[in-house]
Amino acid sequence: xxxxxxxxxxxxxxxxxxxxxxxxxxxxxxxxxxxxxxxxxxxxxxxxxxxxxxxxxxxxxxxxxxxxxxxxxxxxxxxxxxxxxxxxxxxxxxxxxxxxxxxxxxxxxxxxxxxxxxxxxxxxxxxxxxxxxxxxxxxxxxxxxxxxxxxxxxxxxxx
Amino acid sequence: xxxxxxxxxxxxxxxxxxxxxxxxxxxxxxxxxxxxxxxxxxxxxxxxxxxxxxxxxxxxxxxxxxxxxxxxxxxxxxxxxxxxxxxxxxxxxxxxxxxxxxxxxxxxxxxxxxxxxxxxxxxxxxxxxxxxxxxxxxxxxxxxxxxxxxxxxxxxxxx
Numbered sequence: 001x002x003x004x005x006x007x008x009x010x011x012x013x014x015x016x017x018x019x020x021x022x023x024x025x026x027x028x029x030x031x032x033x034x035x036x037x038x039x040x041x042x043x044x045x046x047x048x049x050x051x052x053x054x055x056x057x058x059x060x061x062x063x064x065x066x067x068x069x070x071x072x073x074x075x076x077x078x079x080x081x082x083x084x085x086x087x088x089x090x091x092x093x094x095x096x097x098x099x100x101x102x103x104x105x106x107x108x109x110x111x112x113x114x115x116x117x118x119x120x121x122x123x124x125x126x127x128x129x130x131x132x133x134x135x136x137x138x139x140x141x142x143x144x145x146x147x148x149x150x151x152x153x154x155x156x157x158x159x
Numbered sequence: 160x161x162x163x164x165x166x167x168x169x170x171x172x173x174x175x176x177x178x179x180x181x182x183x184x185x186x187x188x189x190x191x192x193x194x195x196x197x198x199x200x201x202x203x204x205x206x207x208x209x210x211x212x213x214x215x216x217x218x219x220x221x222x223x224x225x226x227x228x229x230x231x232x233x234x235x236x237x238x239x240x241x242x243x244x245x246x247x248x249x250x251x252x253x254x255x256x257x258x259x260x261x262x263x264x265x266x267x268x269x270x271x272x273x274x275x276x277x278x279x280x281x282x283x284x285x286x287x288x289x290x291x292x293x294x295x296x297x298x299x300x301x302x303x304x305x306x307x308x309x310x311x312x313x314x315x316x317x318x
Contacts, residue, residue: 059210060208063207067302111270147229
């Protein structure tokens with residue numbers, strides 16, 4: 001598959017996540033030969049998981065693979081990768097990370113580049129709109145997902 | 160529990176992993192109040208998992224927690240954390256990582272420090288011996304776990 005198709009799968013995964021009531025971040029891992037190795041989405045809500053983010057879920061669903069399988073592979077993800085997912089891409093020697101958007105959250109892009117990984121940011125409005133919708137609906141789940149303290153913005157707190 | 164008890168649990172987890180035929184790396188996550196939040200070990204072999212390493216398994220087994228639960232928490236691990244586990248500790252704002260040994264493998268210790276996390280290396284012989292034993296028995300599984308190419312050292316290759 002080409003880049004457009006790989007990215008489309010990550011978006012599809014994010015949408016499945018949203019429909020399940022979860023954090024709508026999806027990913028797809030595609031080999032250098034254009035073969036889909038795995039796809040997945042954030043499972044914090046669905047599995048009560050602290051480690052199944054979009055990218056790690058795609059890696060998990062790719063199964064056990066030798067290092068050679070990841071060589072020149074591309075990770076497509078709808079959102080800029082958090083520190084854990086950044087590290088997961090580095091661990092497996094993934095060569096390129098294609099990111100839907102980084103307006104909602106800016107993850108480890110600089111560190112990926114520093115470690116020799118190509119980073120492409122698409123600035124996709126659909127991804128950003130979906131995240132914006134989710135965060136406005138469930139801000140506490142989003143904060144938990146990125147390890148941040150909940151910020152209270154209620155009228156009572158200001159009164 | 161104190162540091163000695165927390166570390167002992169990580170070693171116990173590594174030993175369980177070895178008995179199961181898996182990569183013998185264990186971890187335990189302990190809160191600032193000395194409460195065990197979660198414990199776990201590498202599940203590459205047992206679950207065919209690419210993301211359940213010692214530290215990520217301990218995080219996963221700790222379940223969904225708010226950011227405040229990780230504040231001033233300590234991750235005990237038998238081996239220097241790989242890039243993924245390094246990133247996972249950073250994501251959740253864990254304050255201290257206590258490492259059994261880094262002679263077998265040196266992971267993201269410098270990056271942990273750079274991101275403000277305290278790193279303690281115990282230089283534990285028991286941990287190093289267990290890893291050495293495993294690597295000599297199953298070198299290909301170990302290489303797969305750290306995303307490295309298999310190196311051929313057979314007599315045939317040299318002949």
